[in-house]
Amino acid sequence: xxxxxxxxxxxxxxxxxxxxxxxxxxxxxxxxxxxxxxxxxxxxxxxxxxxxxxxxxxxxxxxxxxxxxxxxxxxxxxxxxxxxxxxxxxxxxxxxxxxxxxxxxxxxxxxxxxxxxxxxxxxxxxxxxxxxxxxxxxxxxxxxxxxxxxxxxxxxxxxxxxxxxxxxxxxxxxxxxxxxxxxxxxxxxxxxxxxxxxxxxxxxxxxxxxxxxxxxxxxxxxxxxxxxxxxxxxxxxxxxxxxxxxxxxxxxxxxxxxxxxxxxxxxxxxxxxxxx
Amino acid sequence: xxxxxxxxxxxxxxxxxxxxxxxxxxxxxxxxxxxxxxxxxxxxxxxxxxxxxxxxxxxxxxxxxxxxxxxxxxxxxxxxxxxxxxxxxxxxxxxxxxxxxxxxxxxxxxxxxxxxxxxxxxxxxxxxxxxxxxxxxxxxxxxxxxxxxxxxxxxxxxxxxxxxxxxxxxxxxxxxxxxxxxxxxxxxxxxxxxxxxxxxxxxxxxxxxxxxxxxxxxxxxxxxxxxxxxxxxxxxxxxxxxxxxxxxxxxxxxxxxxxxxxxxxxxxxxxxxxxxxxxxxxx
Numbered sequence: 001x002x003x004x005x006x007x008x009x010x011x012x013x014x015x016x017x018x019x020x021x022x023x024x025x026x027x028x029x030x031x032x033x034x035x036x037x038x039x040x041x042x043x044x045x046x047x048x049x050x051x052x053x054x055x056x057x058x059x060x061x062x063x064x065x066x067x068x069x070x071x072x073x074x075x076x077x078x079x080x081x082x083x084x085x086x087x088x089x090x091x092x093x094x095x096x097x098x099x100x101x102x103x104x105x106x107x108x109x110x111x112x113x114x115x116x117x118x119x120x121x122x123x124x125x126x127x128x129x130x131x132x133x134x135x136x137x138x139x140x141x142x143x144x145x146x147x148x149x150x151x152x153x154x155x156x157x158x159x160x161x162x163x164x165x166x167x168x169x170x171x172x173x174x175x176x177x178x179x180x181x182x183x184x185x186x187x188x189x190x191x192x193x194x195x196x197x198x199x200x201x202x203x204x205x206x207x208x209x210x211x212x213x214x215x216x217x218x219x220x221x222x223x224x225x226x227x228x229x230x231x232x233x234x235x236x237x238x239x240x241x242x243x244x245x246x247x248x249x250x251x252x253x254x255x256x257x258x259x260x261x262x263x264x265x266x267x268x269x270x271x272x273x274x275x276x
Numbered sequence: 277x278x279x280x281x282x283x284x285x286x287x288x289x290x291x292x293x294x295x296x297x298x299x300x301x302x303x304x305x306x307x308x309x310x311x312x313x314x315x316x317x318x319x320x321x322x323x324x325x326x327x328x329x330x331x332x333x334x335x336x337x338x339x340x341x342x343x344x345x346x347x348x349x350x351x352x353x354x355x356x357x358x359x360x361x362x363x364x365x366x367x368x369x370x371x372x373x374x375x376x377x378x379x380x381x382x383x384x385x386x387x388x389x390x391x392x393x394x395x396x397x398x399x400x401x402x403x404x405x406x407x408x409x410x411x412x413x414x415x416x417x418x419x420x421x422x423x424x425x426x427x428x429x430x431x432x433x434x435x436x437x438x439x440x441x442x443x444x445x446x447x448x449x450x451x452x453x454x455x456x457x458x459x460x461x462x463x464x465x466x467x468x469x470x471x472x473x474x475x476x477x478x479x480x481x482x483x484x485x486x487x488x489x490x491x492x493x494x495x496x497x498x499x500x501x502x503x504x505x506x507x508x509x510x511x512x513x514x515x516x517x518x519x520x521x522x523x524x525x526x527x528x529x530x531x532x533x534x535x536x537x538x539x540x541x542x543x544x545x546x547x548x549x550x551x552x553x554x555x556x557x558x559x
Binding site for chain 2: 163
């Protein structure tokens, strides 16, 4: 099948638009997830969203409504409790457990076919509707706009919270703001790659970028580019070769990370030899 | 007008009085060392001065007004926990955050690069400013942190344990830099430290906190047997070495401030002082 024929299908077009929007937002927010060492929180919010989606299905609502409510709620709790606490992971873990418990309850109460929950878990990129595209594009644009506006204070408070606080940048306010951005990004990313693989877009490209460059602005742009590349190539491979899109995206993002680690390891060994 | 004036101030956290009765002034160009056992509230004093911790009594005034966050005349270097928190960022990027880190928006200031370059030059950090922070030594890291805090040539510079974890040569470098910054900018400096000796050449005032009480004065006024014995509630001996260093005997960290969880993070080997005496005597 030729490329032009493929691109003529509206489901392919929708998939391309959606992964583009999601990848850019996830790459940018993911950079701060890595910088702030909040990968566990990112992981938890996705799973908490699953409980919300299951609840929405039970009530006969759109899963995305449940996703938004639960992800934003969890973001608020984790953001408020985890701004300065050392036991941030405990707060995240307890919130995660409580939400997953609710998810189990909702699924057991739901008597219908669990197709909707399945797509929440694993993503449904080729089933994205035009309405989904607008939602995803709108939320991603809002996230990117906010990140670009607060880039400097968010960076400051993420690397040195105490000095930032002295300079009038509130770690608490930025913790809540960032967790809200993370929650929104998770909601849109779940539409594409699902709860279980949200990491592939949110953490892997950013971790790869951070391993390749220490300059914050470069790493941020590189994270977005890597997320975009793994989504586009993953989508293309899924269409041409077959297999789930989220598998290909995950595989590519993980391979890129592995490559970056090997490269920086080789660079370090080389550097040590030069120094010696 | 004093740069910093603390009047009968007290801080209470979780209903526990951290310290009370703190009264001292700091004039332009003066360096004060904040000393005392671990957990005595030395960092809390710095945090009270920048308005991050509320007072339960008394008053703090900075340039004649209550402290407020975001005052560009105040430079602050937090206690560096581990170099890896700042990981792969370069020193230049980090110093740049001292310039426009708090700024929301898209506008990029054209003066930024020049101001950052000047701060790097003043602190002698230009040669390693483009290396990732995690590759720097403790002393280099601390000097970059001082560059970050002096971007706006502050009139009050607060340093939290800048000598912790450094070897003697690096300690001397950082002390020289503090002195240089003070000379160049005329800033008043408040330094939290564990040991007065490395700072002694540049220190004008000592603020000693122990058992919830604060004594302030010239080094000789505070670091003497009578004052410290009263402050600690048991006899303290001070030995002056041939090179003019003070060795303080009888500072029992646990006794000076019983810690509720028995978890005392100690950077310094208490026996180091006695080793120093031995070295001096046998030299």
